[in-house]
Amino acid sequence: MKRTILLVLMSIVMQLTFAQKVATWIYYPGDFEIWLANQVQNRRTDRGTFFPPFWKMDSFYVLVEFSKKVTLAKPEDISLRVEGKYNVKIDDKFLPGFPTKIAIPAGHHLIQVKVYDQANVPAIYVNGTTIKSDSSWLVTYEDKEWIDASGRASDTSTGTVYVNAGSWNFNSPDTPPSHFKLPTTPESPVSMTKKDKGMLYDFGKETFGYVKFNGLRGKGLIHIYYGESPEEALSTHYCETLDSLPVDNRLPKNVTMTDSKAFRYIYIVKDGQLSYHSLSMNYEYLPLQQTGSFKCNDTLINKIWDVSAYTLRLTTREFFLDGIKRDRWIWSGDAYQSYLMNYYSFFNSPAVTRTIYALRGKNPVTSHINTIMDYTFYWFMSIYDYYQYTGDKFFIKQIYPRMKSMMNFCLTRRDANGMMEGLPGDWVFIDWSDFKMSKAGEVSFEQLLFCRSLEVMASCAKLENDTIHEKEYNDLEKGLRSKLFTAFWSNKANAFIQNRVNGIKSTQVTPYTNIFAVLFNYLDSTKTEDIKSGVLLNPNALQITTPYMQFYKLAALCALGEQKHVLNDIRSYWGGMLRLGATTFWEQYNPNEKGAQLLAMYGRPFGKSLCHAWGASPIYLLGKYYLGIRPTTPGYKTYAIEPHLGGLQWMEGTVPTPHGKIYVYYSHTLIKVRSDEGTGVLHFSSLLKPSCENGDIINKGHHQYEMQVQAGRSYTITCK
Amino acid sequence: MKRTILLVLMSIVMQLTFAQKVATWIYYPGDFEIWLANQVQNRRTDRGTFFPPFWKMDSFYVLVEFSKKVTLAKPEDISLRVEGKYNVKIDDKFLPGFPTKIAIPAGHHLIQVKVYDQANVPAIYVNGTTIKSDSSWLVTYEDKEWIDASGRASDTSTGTVYVNAGSWNFNSPDTPPSHFKLPTTPESPVSMTKKDKGMLYDFGKETFGYVKFNGLRGKGLIHIYYGESPEEALSTHYCETLDSLPVDNRLPKNVTMTDSKAFRYIYIVKDGQLSYHSLSMNYEYLPLQQTGSFKCNDTLINKIWDVSAYTLRLTTREFFLDGIKRDRWIWSGDAYQSYLMNYYSFFNSPAVTRTIYALRGKNPVTSHINTIMDYTFYWFMSIYDYYQYTGDKFFIKQIYPRMKSMMNFCLTRRDANGMMEGLPGDWVFIDWSDFKMSKAGEVSFEQLLFCRSLEVMASCAKLENDTIHEKEYNDLEKGLRSKLFTAFWSNKANAFIQNRVNGIKSTQVTPYTNIFAVLFNYLDSTKTEDIKSGVLLNPNALQITTPYMQFYKLAALCALGEQKHVLNDIRSYWGGMLRLGATTFWEQYNPNEKGAQLLAMYGRPFGKSLCHAWGASPIYLLGKYYLGIRPTTPGYKTYAIEPHLGGLQWMEGTVPTPHGKIYVYYSHTLIKVRSDEGTGVLHFSSLLKPSCENGDIINKGHHQYEMQVQAGRSYTITCK
Known part of the structure; x- marks a missing residue:
């Protein structure tokens, strides 16, 4: 009983803590994320050549108005910090100039701050005793408040769309969003070896950050070759990333490179009369709380969990990135898996919502997310998962309008059967595979994901009390789902076939659609068994070679109770990478490959990423299907x-x-x-x-x- | 005969001159204009308080790809300058790093330059013997060029929307678009008078620029009060614009204010122990060629033409602004008139297209242009006028997609009768007037302009060989036009009435719809005569008090052959302002007002702009309806x-x-x-x-x- 009282008290204290408002920098929702994503995704280099994304990059609103209605029991002084040129109105009257301290009298008042900035995201920080800028403030990008010839302001109660402000953890007046940078901490190599004309440094494991030269002197040029493997670092002609540093005596003695890179090895070749005392690095990271954990009697599985967690730690940064060496882009399909792993490890919700905002960008929608049709669907699916794991209904409210416009884009691209085919400019990805997968016409995999996305839309519409759209999405979903089996199920193959072109079913059977049909629970027990034996457990069926689709295949097998089988697969597949010396998991692993093959991809000898988020799926599998923990109602x-x-x-x-x-x-x-x-x-x-x-x-x-x-x-x- | 040969030769020389390509900075079309418009429109201050627009401000694409297919008879070296981080591909292969000189071999080649910049408009300048960046280069904001697992690039021939690059006159590698600034030239006051505690300077006429203090010394604060009238400058409490300059000995001796202002008078009050030798200004201007001219036996008319031209000169700047003192914004209705005046004076086409781009902004369309319904329609109308006067078909090609999306916005907002009513957030402006004009329901004026806009859309669709939309717009226009008379013509008033609310015609007759029906030639001869005698020439009809609508009224009277009557109106109306000492024409002039009334507007004693573009309409009237010159085919x-x-x-x-x-x-x-x-x-x-x-x-x-x-x-x- 005493314990119960204590718990109740603790709960009250926690609620009070949560209730106590903290002032934070606020901005138009998604704008900080879009701005940051532009920076992050335009950092990629390919052997020193700038390599930006190939999809549309949006930008923030340069002019926005923040507002808040307040009711004060007693007068209050507020302080104001702003990123941008601004004005302040109290109760529709301008204050002169650019005030930083404002006295608000007791009573009801309307505070409005309008900000313009072309280079940085317009943002404000307001702090008083009770008035504090946070997501309860409203914001709009067009206030439509005109003044007529008599000086009377127009009625702004209609026509203007106000939304709740966006915010994160910028809780100090001196840390505006534009100053955001991930923290770093110094680290040193564990060994160095003279190789040919240069020196090879080994940091002991895959890492990420800024190389630093200490005690630099002389004159000349330092060549820096980065490698996830020693082979890559030593391959001055083919390593994927490199840098060079001109040195002369005018430089400060310690120099840190300005571009961050991923590596375990660094090969340094000096050109000219120069020297340095030592080489180190500043490891750059997102502070993460590793709340998830897993231990068992099998040390290999424990090692796989730890290396998975380290892989995900490295790829969980400003956003959930695909990998840290090459693209460092935000790919929706990759991120979707990271989110799920994150729910079983760091539970970093802001990283999820940042990534979801960044992927979506702004209206108008001119292509699929990352130009990939399946990636659009994963984006929808990720939002309902997020709600299920976090219970964060506020985010649904914020993102729902962008979900609707994204879905509108999809709906305008359906064929006569209400299905989505790849139109010019659409990339139907599914998976990297060595066999020639048909992606023409109505691809069954895409229709399944489309169907699931419509379900998500209906659920979110319901949450937002948008009954008209709830019905519309529900009807669309039912209509599409009713067609899936006639269109794609083969009674001969006892499985879903790959696609249908001009009404003609193909005979190709691939694992993908069949896996997702299991995961989405779209099958009766007979069909489930057909797929399990004929596709998932059939050694003669097409095999998956990316950890990306292994994720779903193993999840489906777990969902069917095949935990033992899956654990053996994990041991052999991920264990296989560990046996090859992996300190993080890879973008692709084919156990049949050997030597140089293991490092090559995209037609380049070191094209493969050796630290790829989608390689870390054991975190999710072990948490969800072995510990067996999952939310049954949101949050x-x-x-x-x-x-x-x-x-x-x-x-x-x-x-x-x-x-x-x-x-x-x-x-x-x-x-x-x-x-x-x-x-x-x-x-x-x-x-x-x-x-x-x-x-x-x-x-x-x-x-x-x-x-x-x-x-x-x-x-x-x-x-x- | 000899003369003919000379002319033919001259014509050949001119053609050669035009044919010779000049390298120029290029960017995504409209992006420089949008970026510049953000700067210009966010310069407004109201007694030192920042006063930005209330409509959506867009931004440029931060990541774009420029490309050009070339065929070289012999190898060529090109030099490259870029605003932003970039890469270069020749024939789909990256060049290393950030090349500034590139050797292009003979033969067919594809040059691609991809640029990212968050702060400035991504832009490039390419110069070789024959390869020169200009508007023949293509540009896109999403190249959709992905690379598959084998390293093969996707087919970019489909799905990607390429458009021709935008450009202006940035023809030197050292003048990138981001450096753009209008030129200035020093000017001095014509007199100075001690007034109370300060000094009143008179520059002799309305002007615009940066106040400069020469030989400044001491310590304290200088207060600067700007006035279009001496009353305004001397009214330290109510002048619309002011500045202050803190002075201490550390300052350089000559100080130029950083904000440009409009004024004829400046009142200086010194606070502290300080002095200066003299006050001057840097007059800021757009270089304009005044090709239009008008002289006649009436010196008053000549003076009116000259003062009109000077008024338009001051308001024709980065864009066609409304006025130079207060808003300094780009208002579509105001700009529409400036364009027409410009065709009869400076014929500065780039100023027209800059303004049209800036007004339109980017997709999605979330409100009418400037939030004003009529201003959307003027925008459409301005484009066809521009084509008619300049013959610039290239611009139509560039702007046509944005016309379509703007018209789509309108079409989704029609009522059951296919007419446009003011919806929440829409401003139905028409004109400032002292009588209470009904703007509810279907306003006849708006339907007329809508109808004309549909005509423009059909014409532009035809120019672009978009036969499907040409028919659609034609059908819409016919449908709407057929309803105008039944909906709005009153057989009792023998004129168009103001509006119809829930199917019920109002009895209010205003001049606006009737004027435009004449200008658009929508009337038979009987109705024309009815309007002429009953509305336009009827002293008991509602009178217009803004030069804005005087423009159209007088144009309509001229179109009906009333040049003599109109000339008398010009003499009395514009002559009236001159008699009151105007050096530029005003935003509003009511001949019945006196003294302080003449300066007041918007509920403020000096709210009225005394240099307003729409005040300069005699330029247009005298050129078009007296000299009587107009194009009958484009250009x-x-x-x-x-x-x-x-x-x-x-x-x-x-x-x-x-x-x-x-x-x-x-x-x-x-x-x-x-x-x-x-x-x-x-x-x-x-x-x-x-x-x-x-x-x-x-x-x-x-x-x-x-x-x-x-x-x-x-x-x-x-x-x-």
Whole structure:
């Protein structure tokens, strides 16, 4: 009882903490993200040549108006900081000049700050006793407030679209959004070896940051060749990234390179009479809390989890990037997987929403996201997942208008059957594969994702009380879904075929559509079994060679209860990379390849990224399908724990929730659970008889049990 | 004969000159204009407080790709200058780093330069022997060129929208668009007078620029109060614009203010121990060639023409601005009139296209231009006028896609009758007036302008060979036009009524719709006479008090042959401002107002702009309806000269054409004409018998004559 009181008190304290408002820099929602994404994505170089994205890059609104209605019990002085040229109106009257301190009298008042900036995102920071800039402030990019010949202002209550301001963690007046930069920390190489005319440095593992020369003197040129492998660093002609540093005595003695790079190895060749004491680096990172964890009796699996987490840590930066060496771009399909992994490791929600905003950009929509049709659909799907894991309904409100306009773009591109075919300029990607996959006409994979996206739209419309669109999206989804089987199911192959061109079904069967049909639960039990045996577990079926699609294939197998099989696949596939010395997981891995093949891709000897987000999927698989934790209502208000050992003797781990974590230890004889929030249901099977001191175990029959899990309590179940 | 040969030779030389390509900075069309418009329109201050526009300000594309296919007879070295971070591809292969000199081999080649810049408009300047960056280069904001896993680039021939590059006169590698600034020249006040605690300077006439203090020393604060009138400058509490300059000994001795202002008078009040030798200014201007001219026997009319030209000169700057003191914004309705005046004075085409681009901004369209419904329609109308006067078909090609999307915005906002009513956020402006004009429901004025805009769309669609839209716009126009009379013509008032609300015609008759119905030639002769006598010449009808609508009223009267009446109106209305000491023409003038009333507007004692573009309409009226010169096919390929003395004894003047001018002297006994280009037809009436040595005068009967005018020949007609 005392404990309960304590918990209630703690909960009140937490609520008060959350309720206490903090002033923060605010801006038009998405504008900081779009500005930052422009910077980040235009950093790519290819052996010193600038290599920008090939899709439209948007920009922020240069002129916006922030406003807030306040009611003050007593007068209040507020301070104001602004990025840009600005004016302030209190109750529709201009204050003179550019005020930085403003006295607001008691009573009801309207504060308006209008800001123009062409180079940086217009932003403000307001701080008073009770008045503080935050996302409750409204913002618009056209206030439409004209003044007539008599000096009367127009009625702005109609016609102007106000939205809630965007914000992040810029909570100090001295850290405006334009100053944003990731932090760095110094690191040193673990070894150096003379090679040919130069010196090869090894940092011990894949890393990311700015090379630094200490005690530099002399005159000449330093050539810097970066490598994820020693082969790459030493290949001065083919390494993917390089730099050069002109040196003369006028330079300061310690020089840090201005471009960040990914590498484990660095090969330095000096040209001229110059020297330096040592080489180090400034490791650049996004501060992340690793709330998720996983341990079991299998050290290989533990190593795979740790290397996965490190891979995801490196690729989780300003945004969820694909990989850190080459593109460093925001790819929707790659990011979609990162989000899911993130929910089982760092639970960094701002990184998710930043990425979703950046991918979407602004209206008008002129192409698919990243120009890729499937990537548009992953974008929709990611939003509902985000809501499910975080319960962040505010974000849905903010992004919903952009979801609608994105979906409108899709809807205008349907064929006569209401399906989406690749039109000129559309990239139908699906996966990298060695076999020739047909992408013509109506591709079944795209229709499945389109169907799921329509479901997401209907759900979000419902959340936003947009009943007209909810019905529209629901109808569209039903219509499309009803066509999927007649259009793409083959009774001969007992599987979905790849595509249909001019009404004629192809005979090609690929794993992709079949995997997603399982994941989306679109199948009856017969078809499920057909796909499981004929496609997923069939060694003669087309095999996947990217960790990207391995992710979904293994998830589908887990969803079908094949945890044991999947664990063996993880051991051999990811274990295979570890045996080859991987310190992070790769963009592509074909166990049949050897030597130089392992590093090559895109027709280039070192084209392959050796630190690729989509390589880190074991984090997700182990958290979701082994620890078995997932929200059942948004934000883990309720959730399920369904552990599966998959052949392990024991496992334990934590899965993050919005304000804490869920802990599970699981073996055949001992189960421990604890959660910081929400109400969970533990489902488990046991041949032995389980008992728990403070929990009510319900026997569901056939050795299946259930037990409710309350927040803040530790449960121990012993099975004897 | 010799003369003909000389002319032919000159023509060849001119063609060669035009054909010789000049390298110029190029950018995405409209992007420089949008960037510049952001700067210009965010310069407004209201007594030191920043006062930005209330409509959406767009921005340029931050990432664009320029390309050009070339065929070289021999190898060529090109030099490259870029604003932004960039890469270069020749024949789909990257050049390393950031090349500034590139050797292009002989043969066919594709040059691609991709540029990223967040702060300035991405732009390039390429110069070789034959390869020169100009508007023949293509540009896109999304090249959609992805590379597959094998390293093969995608096919970019489909899906990517390429348009011709934008350019102006940035013909030197050292003058990139971002360096653009109008030139200045020093000017001094004509008098100074001690007033109260300060000094009042008079520059003799309205001017614009940067105040400069020479020989400044001491410590304190200088207060600068600007005035278009002495009353305004001396009103330290109510003058519309002011500045202050902190002075201490560390300052350089000569200080120029950083903000440009409009003024004739400056009142200086010193605060502290400080002094200066003298005050001057840097007059800022757009270099303009005043090709248009007008002289006649009436010195008042001559003065009106000169002051009009000076007014238009001051408001014709980076863009055609409304006025120079207050808004300094780009208002579509104001600009529309400036364009027309410009065709009869400076013929500065780049200023027209800059303004049209700036007004349109980018997609998506979220409101009417300047939020004003009528201003959207003027924008459409201005484009066809521009084509008619300049023959610049290239501009139509460039702007046509933006016309279509702007018209789409309008079409989605029609009511059940296919008419446009003011929706929330729409400003139905028409004119400033002292009487309460109804703007509810279907306003007849707006439907007329909408109808005309649809005509323009059909014409431009035809020019662009867009037959589907040509038919659509034609059908829409016919449909709307057929409804105008039933909806708005009153057989009781014998005029168009103001509006119709929920199907019920109002009884209010205003001049506006009736004026435009005359100008658009939408009326039969009976209705024309009804409007002429009942509205336009009726002293009891509602009177116009802005030069803005005077423009159209007087144009309509001239179109009906009332040149004599109009000339008297010009004498009294514009002459009235001159008698009150105007050195430029005003935003509003009501001959019944006196004293302080003359300066007040918008509820402020000095709110009225005394140098307003729409005040300069006599330039247009005298050129078009007295000299009587207008193109009859685009770009003055053919044109008409129909002089009307309107009671004058003689007049002479020039009207600019794309590559020259047309000169006319006209009296009852002597006519002289000369033209640099095109084929003209002189129409004139004479009670005496006209004869011409080198022209064929055709007698059309009823004292009407016609004569063809060939380019480069001088004609003298004597009437005896």
